[in-house]
Amino acid sequence: MAKIKGTVVVATERCKGCGVCVEACPCNVLGLATEVNGKGYRYVKMANPDACTGCASCAIICPDSCLVIYRQKFE
Amino acid sequence: MAEVEIKAENLVYGKPRLITDEVMHYCPGCSHGTVHKLVAEVIEEMGLEGASVGVSPVGCSVFAYRYIDIDWIEAAHGRACAVATAAKRLNPQNLVFTYQGDGDLAAIGAGETIHAAARGENIVTIFINNAIYGMTGGQMSPTTLLGMKTATTPYGRDPQLNGFPYKIADMMAHLDGATYITRQSVHTPAAVRKCKKAIRKAFENSMAGNGYSLVEVVATCNSGWKLSPVAANKWMEENMVPVYPLGDIKSTTLPK
Amino acid sequence: MADKEVKLMKGNEVIAHAAVRCGCDGYFGYPITPQSEVMETLMELEPWKTTGMVVLQAESEVSSINMVYGGAATGKKVMTSSSSPGVSLMSEGLSYIAASELPCLVVNCQRGGPGLGTIQPSQGDYFQACKGGGHGDYHLIVLAPASVQEMHDFVGLGFDLAFKYRNPAMILADGAIGQMMEKVVLAPQQPRRTQEELLAQCGKWATTGKGERKEQNICTSLELQSELMEKINERMQAKYREIEQNEARWEEIECEDADYIIVAFGSSARICSATVEMARKEGLKVGLLRPITLYPFPTKPIEALAERGVKGFLSVELNAGQMVEDVRLAVEGKAPVKHYGRMGGMMFNPQDVLDELKDKLVK
Numbered sequence: 001m002a003k004i005k006g007t008v009v010v011a012t013e014r015c016k017g018c019g020v021c022v023e024a025c026p027c028n029v030l031g032l033a034t035e036v037n038g039k040g041y042r043y044v045k046m047a048n049p050d051a052c053t054g055c056a057s058c059a060i061i062c063p064d065s066c067l068v069i070y071r072q073k074f075e
Numbered sequence: 076m077a078e079v080e081i082k083a084e085n086l087v088y089g090k091p092r093l094i095t096d097e098v099m100h101y102c103p104g105c106s107h108g109t110v111h112k113l114v115a116e117v118i119e120e121m122g123l124e125g126a127s128v129g130v131s132p133v134g135c136s137v138f139a140y141r142y143i144d145i146d147w148i149e150a151a152h153g154r155a156c157a158v159a160t161a162a163k164r165l166n167p168q169n170l171v172f173t174y175q176g177d178g179d180l181a182a183i184g185a186g187e188t189i190h191a192a193a194r195g196e197n198i199v200t201i202f203i204n205n206a207i208y209g210m211t212g213g214q215m216s217p218t219t220l221l222g223m224k225t226a227t228t229p230y231g232r233d234p235q236l237n238g239f240p241y242k243i244a245d246m247m248a249h250l251d252g253a254t255y256i257t258r259q260s261v262h263t264p265a266a267v268r269k270c271k272k273a274i275r276k277a278f279e280n281s282m283a284g285n286g287y288s289l290v291e292v293v294a295t296c297n298s299g300w301k302l303s304p305v306a307a308n309k310w311m312e313e314n315m316v317p318v319y320p321l322g323d324i325k326s327t328t329l330p331k
Numbered sequence: 332m333a334d335k336e337v338k339l340m341k342g343n344e345v346i347a348h349a350a351v352r353c354g355c356d357g358y359f360g361y362p363i364t365p366q367s368e369v370m371e372t373l374m375e376l377e378p379w380k381t382t383g384m385v386v387l388q389a390e391s392e393v394s395s396i397n398m399v400y401g402g403a404a405t406g407k408k409v410m411t412s413s414s415s416p417g418v419s420l421m422s423e424g425l426s427y428i429a430a431s432e433l434p435c436l437v438v439n440c441q442r443g444g445p446g447l448g449t450i451q452p453s454q455g456d457y458f459q460a461c462k463g464g465g466h467g468d469y470h471l472i473v474l475a476p477a478s479v480q481e482m483h484d485f486v487g488l489g490f491d492l493a494f495k496y497r498n499p500a501m502i503l504a505d506g507a508i509g510q511m512m513e514k515v516v517l518a519p520q521q522p523r524r525t526q527e528e529l530l531a532q533c534g535k536w537a538t539t540g541k542g543e544r545k546e547q548n549i550c551t552s553l554e555l556q557s558e559l560m561e562k563i564n565e566r567m568q569a570k571y572r573e574i575e576q577n578e579a580r581w582e583e584i585e586c587e588d589a590d591y592i593i594v595a596f597g598s599s600a601r602i603c604s605a606t607v608e609m610a611r612k613e614g615l616k617v618g619l620l621r622p623i624t625l626y627p628f629p630t631k632p633i634e635a636l637a638e639r640g641v642k643g644f645l646s647v648e649l650n651a652g653q654m655v656e657d658v659r660l661a662v663e664g665k666a667p668v669k670h671y672g673r674m675g676g677m678m679f680n681p682q683d684v685l686d687e688l689k690d691k692l693v694k
Contacts (some may be wrong), residue, residue, distance in 0.1 A: 007079040007281070017217040018304040041103070054079070056088040056236030063108030064099055065090035066146050072079040072135075126540040130401070140549045146538040148404040149551035150397065151427050157394040158401030162538070164385045165357050165407045169540045187397070190390040 006054020009068040015043035021058035027051040091115040093144045104304020106294030109261040113271045125169045130155045134176035135209040153184030156191035159198040172199040178208040181217040181243045194287035195252025199277045205296040213299030244291045248325040254286040256325040260293045262308035286329045293319045336517040343509040347372035354521040356407035356435035357385040359398035364450040365506035366440035369412040372488035392417035396424030403433035404527045406537030412438035412635040426465030430552035434493035438502040440509040443676035451676020452506035457653035461626045472500040473625040476595040479513035507598040580620040580628035589618030595647040596622045605681035633661035643692035644668040
């Protein structure tokens with residue numbers, strides 16, 4: 001059965017670790033990294049990459065336009 | 076399980092072209108950044124990059140010109156609608172919009188805003204209502220809720236001392252020159268999508284010469300409210316939205 | 332050449348005609364006595380139907396000057412007119428326009444102040460106009476008309492200087508010049524600039540919408556970094572030195588052999604020119620130096636007269652003594668500099684001025 005998978009590419013230096021995307025993700029894909037970026041913010045990353053469907057809810061709500069979403073169909 | 080390939084055909088959503096690469100100075104989670112993104116997306120989708128002039132008055136978003144790649148005029152506090160009135164009347168072919176906070180629009184700029192609407196100026200106002208003066212450090216504004224703590228209402232807004240918050244968008248609905256007035260928010264993905272549609276409708280309304288459009292965005296101010304971004308979104312939904320209900324307030328054409 | 336168009340007109344009315352004829356793009360104003368005829372005349376002329384000029388009555392002078400600011404930011408030729416209390420409300424806007432290095436024209440038809448005061452003529456806004464009524468280091472280029480013809484001529488001149496230096500220009504008139512009727516020769520109609528011509532002239536800075544341009548044009552006076560804000564101020568000061576060097580204008584009436592010099596502008600100068608004649612009849616060698624630009628102030632000619640040994644200067648103004656300070660600065664103690672003035676809208680007559688000159692200067 002065909003499966004849609006997505007992935008989230010994070011502009012880590014632009015992210016301020018606000019966590020709004022983590023909250024908005026319907027599949028609990030995202031989490032804040034333990035590492036920090038140049039400004040000391042714990043940027044967001046995919047904690048459960050396999051759960052991502054590429055729905056882009058996270059990117060849509062991101063105030064800093066940090067997230068780029070790709071989606072692909074797998075047979 | 077195979078990995079998603081990072082290539083153009085698979086791209087679903089990314090940073091809008093008209094959002095510059097400069098990291099925004101806004102506090103983490105601030106609604107300004109989200110609304111900036113929607114404005115940039117709508118301008119690009121309408122092909123108006125070359126014809127847009129934004130007016131950014133004093134307030135956190137005075138630096139909007141660093142983040143959205145169009146021509147901008149920075150305005151004195153409260154005067155954005157006057158600046159935009161002239162910029163539009165002298166260049167009717169342009170899309171002219173103001174991007175104002177609640178202090179700028181409903182306090183010092185109430186006169187300019189109401190009269191621009193009353194005259195039916197073909198401009199759009201993006202009105203970020205987070206019930207506080209963000210840039211100056213979180214003071215009370217005309218839309219601060221009763222009981223709400225701010226730097227100038229440290230024990231909560233008390234009507235005897237500080238009067239009552241007022242719903243300027245509803246007031247302006249009575250002005251014949253204002254043809255599209257809506258209240259939106261950007262605290263959930265669904266809300267963001269609706270807000271983008273509203274901004275698009277407002278820009279189209281303006282370019283069609285159908286009078287004044289106001290898009291109020293009920294928004295958060297994490298630093299002013301002293302809440303985390305996620306908590307602020309929640310607090311807004313529970314406290315701000317009941318006082319400033321979301322949805323279209325007016326959508327009509329200019330009276331003949 | 333078509334014969335000249337000669338009219339009998341009020342100063343305020345001719346401002347409107349001159350604006351339309353010099354290709355002005357927009358007027359934004361608010362009613363205030365004694366200059367409401369400017370906007371009334373524009374509304375009668377309906378230039379939006381002929382040249383396409385925008386004319387808009389705003390809800391306040393604060394709004395008017397910010398409309399002028401918005402229009403100027405887009406490179407258009409825009410103006411407003413008001414009177415003393417209204418011009419006070421425009422001070423912040425004027426500071427923004429100067430700091431953003433934008434051209435515009437503001438007409439101040441002065442009335443007696445301070446406060447609500449009276450609607451009769453006065454020159455009590457000299458400091459406000461020349462020393463900067465708003466915040467920060469900036470100057471307006473200030474032209475002082477003494478006739479209805481000069482009211483007409485200074486609209487075109489004011490715009491030319493404003494665009495030449497990208498700085499606000501002011502016509503500092505008063506209720507008398509605004510309300511009096513005189514013969515005036517009207518300039519022929521000049522077409523408004525096309526958008527292409529505007530882009531050629533102002534395209535590098537004007538917020539016209541990017542069009543094909545890659546970079547944004549941003550009109551702002553905000554600069555939080557002090558090093559950069561000082562650079563902006565230094566650039567402005569260099570401009571003012573250049574204006575002071577090149578744009579001072581004045582008229583000298585019988586000053587060559589004068590023992591005493593009256594310095595007066597606008598309505599006062601009209602009266603003092605009669606005083607010069609009266610004095611000369613009595614064998615008293617008096618001359619009149621009439622500043623036409625109040626900023627840049629005509630310091631050099633006054634310096635020269637003081638160098639030549641003029642025995643005394645009388646600054647005659649409809650105020651408590653403002654321009655007298657600039658005359659003193661120019662004379663630098665080489666001769667006594669006194670002031671004579673009336674306030675509250677009262678005016679002196681030529682004999683009053685002569686009596687004062689004798690009393691204060693002639694020993």
